[in-house]
Amino acid sequence: MKLSACIEWQFAEGNEGLGDRIRAAHAAGLDHAEFHLWRDKDMAGVAEALAETGVTLTGFCVDPRRSIVDPAQHEEFLGAVRDTLAAAQKVGSPPLIVASGFNREGVSPNEHFAEAVKALRAAADLAEAAGVTLVLEPLNDRIDHPGMYLVSTTLGLDLIEAVGSPRLRLLYDVYHSRVMGEDMKAVLAGRIHLVEHVQVADLPGRNEPGTGDLDFAAIVADLRALGYERAIGLEYRPTLPAEASLAQTRDALGL
Template sequence: MTMQFTLCFGAYQGKDVTYHLEKVRDHQLAGLEFYRWWNLDLSAVKKDIERIDKRIVSICARYISLVDETLRDSFIAGIRETIEAAKSLGATSIVTQTGDLLSGVTREKQMNTMVETLKVCAPLFEKAGLVLEIEPLNTLVNHPGYFLQHSDEAYRIVQEVDSPHVQICFDFYHQQVSEGNLISNARKYFDKINHFHIADHPGRTEPGLGEINYHNILKALVELDFTGLVGLECKFINDTDESIERFKKEYIERIFPLEEVTP
């Protein structure tokens, strides 16, 4: 089994979740990544998933700060809801953001708060058979004030939680902006990474339009025997259908023998 490529919601501007699932099927991708599940009619989407035979593989947790200990109960309540939504949709992972840096509270204290909260969440994910992923994001371009930016801190947090059900979502675009050194860091922290996102820089565009060498990155993931999800979380500057087919031909088919590509 090799890595599985997914489409992220928003790839087709103005189109709904059903349209995206149909495109996942048409392009023979592994599934759809969705964000604000609370905006969905879950029962209706579940019927679409069964009809189209493509599932939502990843969703986001509610956007409640992980670094503010006064919001711990709210965060955990949101996680319980999100787990139930994930089970309904067939998702295997839930991505959480960390919230913004708190003024007047030391960084160490905020990291410890995250660890303590994630330790409470870990048994919930173990019971559900799901993975919770923390995601570092860049503050220079897209998320000013966001707490977790660097892969080394994400790794330290996950190590301290010490559960296979709490891992990292490593976004190559964000990490290029925040720290560079992409392949080395992906290798260094690989044992705690559950999921990758890809987009080019600058502009968070589709691979091949910027400075990130995704041929070498994907080859490195093959060498690491990565078998998880790789999400196309990018802005398609050109026609989305044509761009996805170009990505498949210029990247996937050049790196993997056709018979080894997981649809």
């Protein structure tokens, strides 16, 4: 497994733009990077830094974020997918992260599910045509995202199976999953082939692995036992300077 720096938060000291953060991550020995929204970023600078360093993006978000469970937002959601697919093709066509949007008051779970499948199926059609993978991310509603619809890994995988597209996969975030009280081995057993990317942060605090209560050596071992060997995204808020933060993270993960 290789590590992917979340340059939204990491390598920020003295590096205002993402291009310079990519260069700093590469200088620190990392070959992968990811970030959040793209419309407020210098994407030309990102493309230049990727070409210069050989770093590969593991993902950024469909922007702007719109709901997959609210039919009133579906057209805006698909417009955001189209725009983000076009942006992605200029930086190596990495996976694109999809958040669900919020629960609709008075709407049944079945209706939420049906609307989500409808929106994701249309988005997957666009992704298939572009040759880009969309990754659906369950978040937590207990600390960071109150009211969010998709907070369950099992539900996320159910949605992906219902859509049935090779260009729709899951982003599994260890931090969000643990906040929701999930057992990683239980929720991913038999379905790891649907997971495109994994992100980590410690709990509590959402900081570097090794700063909280999670046993990341065991988590990495369990991921390997499940069959996951892709990159690990370091989506944490650092408490240390970049090099020290990365060293602590490598030690905690055993990578």
